[in-house]
Amino acid sequence: MxxxxxxxxxxxxxxxxxxxxxxxxxxxxxxxxxxxxxxxxxxxxxxxxxxxxxxxxxxxxxxxxxxxxxxxxxxxxxxxxxxxxxxxxxxxxxxxxxxxxxxxxxxxxxxNDANKGCSSNExxxxxxxxxxxxxxxxxxxxxxxxxxxxxxxxxxxxxxxxxxxxxxxxxxDAPTVVRISLPKIMMTGFPIQAYVTLEHANLPDCVFSWWRNSVKGETFADYAKDDIIKDKSQTWLRIRGESSRTYNARPEDVGHKIMVYCEPRCGPVVGVEVSAVSSSVVNTPPERCAFEDRHQLTPDILPDNMFRVVSYNLLADVYARTEFSKTVLFNYCPRDALDFEFRKHLLIKEILGYNGDVLCLQEVDRGMFKHELQPCLSLQGFDGIYCEKGAEGAEGCAVFYRKSKFSLTESNRDVLSEKIEEKECLADIRCVVEKNLKLKDRLRNRSTVLQRVLLRHVESKREILVCNTHLYFHPDADHIRLLQAYISVRLAEEQLRKVDEKVYCIP
Structure with a gap:
C-alpha cells in the first residue's frame, strides 16, 4: 500500500x-x-x-x-x-x-465474430x-x-x-474569475468596462479578449481559425488588437452583442478562462452631447509646469433613482437620461474630455468608483483615492491625480461633525455652536466629509493640498454650509502649518 x-x-x-x-x-x-x-x-x-x-x-x-x-x-x-x-x-x-x-x-x-452469442443489448x-x-x-x-x-x-x-x-x-487556489459581466447599455465611442471579481489573481496581469457576434450573411474569410468561436446559437468574431479590461465600442459594433473573455493571472500562473455576453446590443450615442462644446476650451493636456483642476458633482445613483428625484427634483429630465447605466458613460467621457490633472469629484457611489472610475481613469494615467461619507455611507468624494505630474504624499478623511468635537483648532467654533442646541443637533447629524489630499508635483517637488467636499445641500441650510466651509478651511490651515514645520524643521 x-x-x-x-x-x-x-x-x-x-x-x-x-x-x-x-x-x-x-x-x-x-x-x-x-x-x-x-x-x-x-x-x-x-x-x-x-x-x-x-x-x-x-x-x-x-x-x-x-x-x-x-x-x-x-x-x-x-x-x-x-x-x-x-x-x-x-x-x-x-x-x-x-x-x-x-x-x-x-x-x-x-x-461480430468476437461477440457471437451475445445479445445486441450486451x-x-x-x-x-x-x-x-x-x-x-x-x-x-x-x-x-x-x-x-x-x-x-x-x-x-x-x-x-x-x-x-x-x-x-x-x-x-489558482487565479480565479468569481464573477464577470458587461454593462447593460453600450454605445459607440464610449468605453465598455468588463466588471470582474477575482480571487488569487492580479487584475493588471489578467488578459482579456473581446468578441462580437456575427450577423446573417457575414463572411469569415478574413478571420483566422482562432479568431472564430462557434456555439449552438451563434458565431463570435474576435475584435482584434484588444486585450485590456476596457474596450471602446466602434461604429461597426452597432447592432451586435459583445462578449468578453477574461483569463485570470497572477504572475506566471494562469487560471480558467471565463466569459460574459452582453444582454443588449451596441447602440449609437446621442447625436451631440452638450459637454462637447465645453471640451473645445480644454483640447490638450497642459505642460508639465502647469496643471488643471476639474471639479464635478456626479449626482450619485443612490439619489437619482429615488421616486422623489424622478418626480420632483428632476421631473424635467427623461427617465432614460437618469438611468445610471446610461449616465455613467457620459460622465466618464465628459470628465476625461476636460484634460484635467487633478479631478475633484463629489457624490461618487462606491460602486462607481470601484467598477467604473478607477479602472477607466487608471488606463488614462490617473490614480485615485475614495473618501466615503460618515454614517450614511454609499457615496462620498474622490480625488484623482495624473501620475506623470503628481505623487501622493498624504490622504486624510474628516467627518466634519466629528472633527468639531475632537480638534483643538476648532475649539472656538465648538464653543459658539454649543450655545445653540438646534444648531448643534443639526450640525452633528450631518455626515459631510472633507477629503484632504497632499500631492507632490513631480517636476518642481513642491506640494499642494487638495481639499474636496460636498456641503449640506438643503435650501434652508446656508448657515450649516457656511459653518462646514469654515471648519474645512481651519482643518486645511492646520495641515499646512504642519507641512511648513516639517519643511523648515532643522534636525
Missing part, C-alpha cells in the same frame, strides 16, 4: 515551469491550445468544501469545462467516481448519436463501458494515491489528475 509523500510540495512557480514554456524574456503563453492544461482546486475552509475545475476533451467529449464540488474530508474514491460519471454521461450522449450512423458504428463496435453495454475513463491522482513521485485518502490531502499543488493517460497538474 502506498501513502502520500509529504516531504516536499512544489511551489506554484515550479509547477508552472515544469508544465509550461518559460524563459526570462517571455511570460507563459496564453493560448489555451498551447498552454499545458491544469486542474484548478479552490478551497472553502469555512464550509469544509473544495471545488475542482478543468477542461477536458476526448473522442466522445468535446472540449468543455468540468466542475465538481465535494467535501474536503470525502475519500477521493467517491469524488473520482462522481467525476467519472459526469464525463461518461457526456460521452454517452455523443456515443448514442454516432451509433445510429453506419460509419461511426463501424469505428466503435467490436467485431454489445451496446460493452461499447458504453469503454466510455468510462480511468481516473487517478498521482503524487510528486508519480505514485497513485490510495482511494481512501481524503480530498484535502489528495488535491494538493504538485499532484496530478490522470484521466486515461491525460495528465492535469493540480493547482490549489
Amino acid at each position: 502506498v501513502l502520500l509523500n509529504f516531504t516536499r510540495t512544489l511551489s506554484t512557480r515550479e509547477l508552472v515551469q515544469r508544465f509550461t514554456t518559460w524563459n526570462k524574456h517571455r511570460t507563459i503563453m496564453m493560448c489555451a491550445k498551447r498552454q499545458a492544461r491544469m486542474a484548478f482546486v479552490k478551497l472553502d475552509n469555512e464550509k469544509n468544501r473544495l471545488s475542482l475545475s478543468f477542461k477536458y476533451e476526448s473522442d466522445f467529449v468535446a472540449d468543455r469545462l468540468f466542475t465538481i464540488n465535494r467535501g474536503q474530508e470525502e475519500p477521493i474514491e467517491t469524488s473520482l467516481t462522481r467525476l467519472q460519471m459526469n464525463i461518461t454521461g457526456i460521452a454517452m450522449k455523443k456515443f448514442r448519436k454516432q451509433k445510429q450512423k453506419p460509419r461511426a458504428q463501424e469505428n466503435i463496435s467490436n467485431s 454489445n451496446t453495454n460493452n461499447g458504453e463501458d469503454k466510455l468510462k475513463p480511468s481516473i487517478t491522482i498521482e503524487d510528486l513521485n508519480g505514485t497513485i494515491i490510495e482511494p481512501f485518502i481524503n480530498n484535502r490531502e489528495a488535491f494538493r499543488t504538485g499532484h496530478v489528475l490522470n484521466i486515461d493517460g491525460k495528465r492535469f497538474p493540480i493547482v490549489v
Whole structure:
C-alpha cells in the first residue's frame, strides 16, 4: 500500500515551469491550445468544501469545462467516481448519436465474430463501458494515491489528475474569475468596462479578449481559425488588437452583442478562462452631447509646469433613482437620461474630455468608483483615492491625480461633525455652536466629509493640498454650509502649518 509523500510540495512557480514554456524574456503563453492544461482546486475552509475545475476533451467529449464540488474530508474514491460519471454521461450522449450512423458504428463496435452469442443489448453495454475513463491522482513521485485518502490531502499543488493517460497538474487556489459581466447599455465611442471579481489573481496581469457576434450573411474569410468561436446559437468574431479590461465600442459594433473573455493571472500562473455576453446590443450615442462644446476650451493636456483642476458633482445613483428625484427634483429630465447605466458613460467621457490633472469629484457611489472610475481613469494615467461619507455611507468624494505630474504624499478623511468635537483648532467654533442646541443637533447629524489630499508635483517637488467636499445641500441650510466651509478651511490651515514645520524643521 502506498501513502502520500509529504516531504516536499512544489511551489506554484515550479509547477508552472515544469508544465509550461518559460524563459526570462517571455511570460507563459496564453493560448489555451498551447498552454499545458491544469486542474484548478479552490478551497472553502469555512464550509469544509473544495471545488475542482478543468477542461477536458476526448473522442466522445468535446472540449468543455468540468466542475465538481465535494467535501474536503470525502475519500477521493467517491469524488473520482462522481467525476467519472459526469464525463461518461457526456460521452454517452455523443456515443448514442454516432451509433445510429453506419460509419461511426463501424469505428466503435467490436467485431461480430468476437461477440457471437451475445445479445445486441450486451454489445451496446460493452461499447458504453469503454466510455468510462480511468481516473487517478498521482503524487510528486508519480505514485497513485490510495482511494481512501481524503480530498484535502489528495488535491494538493504538485499532484496530478490522470484521466486515461491525460495528465492535469493540480493547482490549489489558482487565479480565479468569481464573477464577470458587461454593462447593460453600450454605445459607440464610449468605453465598455468588463466588471470582474477575482480571487488569487492580479487584475493588471489578467488578459482579456473581446468578441462580437456575427450577423446573417457575414463572411469569415478574413478571420483566422482562432479568431472564430462557434456555439449552438451563434458565431463570435474576435475584435482584434484588444486585450485590456476596457474596450471602446466602434461604429461597426452597432447592432451586435459583445462578449468578453477574461483569463485570470497572477504572475506566471494562469487560471480558467471565463466569459460574459452582453444582454443588449451596441447602440449609437446621442447625436451631440452638450459637454462637447465645453471640451473645445480644454483640447490638450497642459505642460508639465502647469496643471488643471476639474471639479464635478456626479449626482450619485443612490439619489437619482429615488421616486422623489424622478418626480420632483428632476421631473424635467427623461427617465432614460437618469438611468445610471446610461449616465455613467457620459460622465466618464465628459470628465476625461476636460484634460484635467487633478479631478475633484463629489457624490461618487462606491460602486462607481470601484467598477467604473478607477479602472477607466487608471488606463488614462490617473490614480485615485475614495473618501466615503460618515454614517450614511454609499457615496462620498474622490480625488484623482495624473501620475506623470503628481505623487501622493498624504490622504486624510474628516467627518466634519466629528472633527468639531475632537480638534483643538476648532475649539472656538465648538464653543459658539454649543450655545445653540438646534444648531448643534443639526450640525452633528450631518455626515459631510472633507477629503484632504497632499500631492507632490513631480517636476518642481513642491506640494499642494487638495481639499474636496460636498456641503449640506438643503435650501434652508446656508448657515450649516457656511459653518462646514469654515471648519474645512481651519482643518486645511492646520495641515499646512504642519507641512511648513516639517519643511523648515532643522534636525
